[in-house]
Amino acid sequence: METLKHKVLNYYKQQTDDRIDAFRDMIAELTEDAANDAKGSAGDKHETALSMMHLEQEKLNNKLGEFIIQKGILEKINPEAKTTKVAVGTLVKANAMHLFVSAALPKIVIDGITVIALSPQSPLGTKLMGMEKGGEFDISGTKYLIEEIV
16 A cells, blocks of 8 residues: 555656656757747847747756756655654654655645645755654744654
């Protein structure tokens, strides 16, 4: 039977794969548009359009790079690993919230449970790292209690 942690990890892996594919498609389309535009145009207008396409392509390549890094982080997570301390790949229940320490990714709902993925470098992630069940900490006046480490 697939655990919540397995489902969360698989969902985020699929989501990053889908985004990587989408960005690669957009980059390929821009490259093709630039090549076609280069064949039939000349002058300042053409140069401006080409520059805009290159800027957009650069932005897309940066975003693609971010998702490839996130995918790399997710690929290193072993959903079978058991730990008593919060580490990368840990699913933590704190204040009735489920937090997945991995990479900064969108909030999702799996089996009716809301899960927030956060980077270990984020303020909340930094506080969580190395803590154990029962651990308490405070961020911006909000007290957190670690109820469970999955």
